[in-house]
Amino acid sequence: MPPAVQETYGPADLGATPLFGGGFINFGHWQGIDLGPVLTEEDRIRSQRALYRHVLAALAPTEGLRAVEVGCGLGTGCAMALEEYGFAQVTGMDIHPQQLDRARRAQAALLADQADRLRFVQGAAESMPYGDAEFDRVYSVEAAQHFRDLDAFARETARVLKPGGRAAVTSFFVxxxxxxxxxxxxxxxxxxxTGLDVAHSIPELTGSLERSGLTDIRVTSIGAAVWHGWDRWLSTMWQPGTWPRNFLRAYDDGILDYFTVTAARPGA
Known part of the structure; x- marks a missing residue:
């Protein structure tokens, strides 16, 4: 695990900072949220839930299927997948043991009530600890910017998907x-x-997915629904000219954008 990832999701506990909330760690999907008034924590949580809904909706149908979330963080997205999208089982996978401990504590009630439907497992995106064709759906929400090897991630995604299975990845890419x-x-x-984030490009990701044998690869920019809201939220804590405000600048300059990428494993 890279040192920056170890620190950020371990001792630094990024998910506990005011930038995030509600058990989520993502920039948010702000479509439909009024960015004019002072944003509230409720707005922030709503944006983060909306990003998960955007990704999970892209995997439809989901009822009765088995899914794995790659980079599950605090497990709140896994709980949403079960409660709102009817998956038969969801596995939350994360590389960081401290995050998994936090996820198990945060989702303790759901784990106790539906132990057969939710589990958390330690594993890396590039080497998933699962059998071949174990899942109907693979998804990842704002974690791919930390992956070190997109080819390995794509191969593992294709391997653990059942024939006919689908994958969805959303994050920021060049x-x-x-x-x-x-x-x-x-x-x-x-x-x-610092190496916390890697400047992966969309051509790099789609090429990896193609080489893994996945097909029906579709790329959608959702930056218009992400960057302005994210910057508006950052403005409540960071002044203009400070480095976090450069996310919007990078988007405006065409250096970085936010995408959803879907793909399928051929088969029945």
Whole structure:
């Protein structure tokens, strides 16, 4: 595990900071939320739940199926998947043992009540501890920016999916293959400079998915629903000119965007 990931999701406990809330750790999907008035914690949580709903809806149908969330964080998205989308079972996987401990505490009531439907497992996106064709759906919400090897992630996704299964990934990516982008992002954003985030590109991700044998690959930019709301929320804590406010600048400059990418394993 890279040191920046170890620290951020371990001792630093990113999910406990005011930037996030409600058991989520994502930038949010702000469509339909009024960005004019002072944003509230309720608005923030609503945006984060909306991002999960956006991804889970892309996996439909979901009723009665088995899914794994890659990079499950505090497990709140797994609980949503069970309660709102009718999965038969959801496995939350995370590389960080401290995050899994927090997830088990946060979802203790659901684990006790529906132990056969929810579980948390330690594992890496590049080496998933599951059997072949174990899941109908694989999804990941704002974790792929931490993956070190997209080819390995794609191969593992294809391997653990059943024939006919589907995958959905949402996160922030470089929109093109310009080799200057990693340096540009490192100059603007501390998370890229420290190695917490990796400047993966959309061509890199789609190429990995194609090489793994996945098909029906579809890429959708959702940046218009993410970046302005995220920056509006950041403005309640960070002044203009501070590095977190450069996420919107990177989007405006065409260096970074937020995407949802879906793919399928061929078969019945």
């Amino acid at each position: 929109p093109d293959a310009d080799p200057a982008r990693p340096g540009q992002l490192a100059a603007l954003l501390h998370t890229f400079a």
